[in-house]
Amino acid sequence: MQQRALLLSALVAVAQAQQAGTQKSETKPSLTWQKCTASGCTDQSGSVGIDANWRWVHSTSGSTNCYTGNTWDATLCPDDETCATNCALDGADYSSTYGVEASGESLSLTFKTGSNVGSRLFLMEDDSTYQIFKLLNQEFTFDVDVSALPAYENNKAGAKYGTGYCDAQCPRDLKFINGQGNVDGWEPSSNDANAGVGGHGSCCAEMDIWEANSISTAVTAHPCKEAGQTMCEGDNCGGTYSSTRYAGTCDPDGCDINPYRMGNESFYGPGKTVDTSSKMTVVTQFITSDGTATGTLSEIKRIYVQNGKVIANSASDITGVTGNSINSDFCTAQKEAFGDQDVFAQYNGMSGMGEGLEQGMVLVMSLWDDHYANMLWLxxxxxxxxxxxxPGVARGTCGTDSGKPSDVESASADAKVVFSNIKVGPIGSTYSS
Structure with a gap:
């Protein structure tokens, strides 16, 4: 059992000079979410758009592929800037190609549809603008059903075509960064027929609200030196895609709460306290020191609601680490207990994460597998x-030989996750206690 669903907030940059194609129309699936106050919640009309990495990239003069499999066309893309001039991102067939289905307030993502594997989608304010959330002194709530997830300035494309992704791993597998192709230094992946690693990466603060499958879950804060998006160079990016993990300017590890990793093996999973065999509501609160939207982030708190019952996050069972939420004392104690390098503190910890939340983040919903570590870290x-x-090594019940993408894609192609009832509002406004 290896598939993973991921729901996170990430700051998404504005690309600089990306071309938009006209071969396929772009009709985004509608998705309703709710804005809440102390008086109640009101519907907001939105939609979802698929990330540029999943889209067809072809010549601006026709339909010749600029990128096939995990290789760039050397004629159309001899270098980064020329590639961005010669190539266009096009519209998407969301259901038939990517297995994305939206209805009302619900979004369903299927793991494998035809030859396509996974998807990454952004919540949109309108057809060409990402929905930005500023979450200090707010809570973010959604329902999720993971029961079908086994565990084994010149910008012509922009938000409309899913450009601008970034996170704290400073990903180098993106085809376009800051309006340029990521062609220079591109190396096709040895174990992923659709991906590779280029000479640039895209960094920004990242809040992993929901990384989970049906047996394990984690909520993780990743601050950076610069909260906003920056482009990095080669192995100096650090993170998952570079030879030196901590060479960059972001915290690739973050400060996390995974109940199993924190010593509670009976909290999350089928038939457990939070029962993943049925839908649940997941609430994440971003509490500030003075209870205002301009205060300093002091705590990230997780609450579950299931079958009418409010469930507090499980408390740490690790010697020397107390509490059930992310805060400065918890993170410092966790790093010490687990013997982990405290890069979280190096990038100003909670206040660093708060800078990203204050600046604003985009909601990303995805379903994916991991060609780098088989998702064993979860x-x-x-x-x-x-x-x-x-302490800190055991994160779930899967074997260390599990999670290989080839196994996952062949055995569990029909795995899916359903996100629904997305709500944002002041602390205590999005769920019933």
Whole structure:
């Protein structure tokens, strides 16, 4: 059992010079979300748009592929700038190509549809603008059904065509960054027929509200030196895609709460306190020191609601680490107990994360597999060469030989996740206690 659903907030940059194609029309699926106050919640009309990395990229003069499999066309894309001039991102067939279905307030993502694997979608304010959330002194709530997830300035494309993704791993697998092709230094992946790694990465603060499958879950804050999007160079990006993990200007590890990793093996999963065999409501609160939207982020709190019952997040069972929410004391103690490098504190920890939340973030909803670490960091023993009984190593019940994308894609192609009832509002306004 290996598929993973991911729901996170990330600041998305504005690209600079990307071309838009006209071969396919772009009709985004509508998705309703709610804005809440102490008096109640009101519907907001939105839509979802698929990330540029999943889109057809072809010549501006016709339909010749600029990118096939995991390789760029050398004639159309001899370098980054020429590629951005010669190539266009086009519209998407959301349902038939990507397995994306939206109805009212509900969004369903299917893992594998034809030859396509996974998807990454942004919540849109309108057809060409990302919906920005400023979450200080707010809470973000959604329903999720993971029961069908096994566990094994010249910008012509822009938000409309899903450009501008960034996160704290400073991903280098993006085809376009800051309006340029990521062609220079591109190396096709050895184990992913559709991906590769280029000479540039795209960094920004990242709030992982929901990384989960049906047996493990984590909520993780990743601050950066610069909260907003920046482009990095090669291995100096750090993160997952570089040879030196901590070489960059973001915290690739973050400060996380995974109930299993924090010592509670009976909290999350089928038939457990939070029962993943049925739908649940997930509430994440971003509490400030003075209770205002301009205060300093002091705590990130998780609450679940299921079958009419409000469930507090499980408390840490690790010696020396107390509490059930992300705050400065918890994060410092966790890093010490687990023997992890405290890059979280290096990038100003909670206040650094708060800078990203204050600036504004875009909601990203995705379903994916992991060609770098088989997602063992979520639900297995990780690092795999560590002793499983050491604090922080055990993160779930999956074996260290599990999670290979080839296995996942063949055995669980029909896996899916359903996100619904997205709500944003002041603390205590989005759910019934």
């Amino acid at each position: 639900d297995s023993n990780y690092p795999t060469d560590a002793t499983a009984t050491d």
